[in-house]
Amino acid sequence: MRITLEALQMLDAIDTLGSFAAAAEALYRVPSALTHAIRKLEDDLAVTLFVRVGRRAVLTPAGRTLLDEGRHLLRAAGALECRVKRIATGWENELRIALDAVIDARDFLPLIDLFYRETAAQGSTRIRLSYEVLGGTWDALVTGRADLAVAALGDAPAGGGIRALPFGEVEFVFAVAPAHPLAAAAQPLTERDILAHRAIVVADTSRQLLAREAGLVSGQEILVVPDAVAKLAAQLAGMGVGYLLRPIAEREAAAGRLLIKDVAAARPLAPAHLAWRSDHAGRAIDWFIHQLSDPRAPAALLHGGAAAGTGM
Secondary structure, eight states: OOOHHHHHHHHHHHHHHHHHHHHHHHHTHHHHHHHHHHHHHHHHTTSEEEEEEETTTEEOHHHHHHHHHHHHHHHHHHHHHHHHHHHHSSSSSEEEEEEEESOOOOHHHHHHHHHHHHTTGGOEEEEEEEEOHHHHHHHHHHSOOSEEEEEEESSSOOTTEEEEEEEEEEEEEEOOOTTTTTGSSSSSBBBBHHTHHHHHHHHOOOSSOOOOOSHHHTOOEEEESSSSSHHHHHHHHTTTBBEEEEHHHHHHHTSSSSSSETTTTTOEEEEEEEEEEETOHHHHHHHHHHHHTHHHHHHHHSOOOOOOOOOO
């Protein structure tokens, strides 16, 4: 096996997911077949591409170089595939939608279901959803990981190439578990009060843009968790403190599992945006932009849903 797009897709999946088994599942292959294919590629190139570090498969320097350069080819091939289909039908082969993690993906599924039903006779556009955090939602557009971003927080990055519309505002409140030391502290909490306690955060997912932080006191100890559900669980367990979407914090407070505390330097409302790459044209993205431009869309998607909020 020489270097092919299929081989690069395998390398990308292993690197992203961290193991041959997880990559095989994502690529709908049996693990032994994936292992054999990578070994064949290593033999053909006379290099070692992966080494084991604990339970993870980690790229060697040669493997990293191959994948970093190969990802340019994968993106180019994907873009070419989409362009060919758009030219022929007007419908994209794939539409990549980045949801800021303030949105529960389950609340977004009815819109995708409506898209499938209304466009069933037009052919199929594959929808790919991803979660991003803070500046990562903008970064997904800038780096080409997404074509459309929903509820991107804050200002768009400089440099152009992105179009954006207002998509409501997001409110975060400071919350602690009833047994946490800050639960009994006098209000409003000062930065000095908060600094003494660990913050639970979901890290910015930016890869190219400068990572953003929100709601942290300089010098504060942090616990970084993989997603919003883990953040809420850690705060419910009293492992730390932090900001949560107001609807979620109020739900947990009503159940007696959290306390909402006033803070002297409260976070302002965060403006959210609907944004997309200005160089992307297609009937699928036009359909979603039209639906999400409805004034009722932000209220339906920014209420916190069933999942945890991502207040940093």
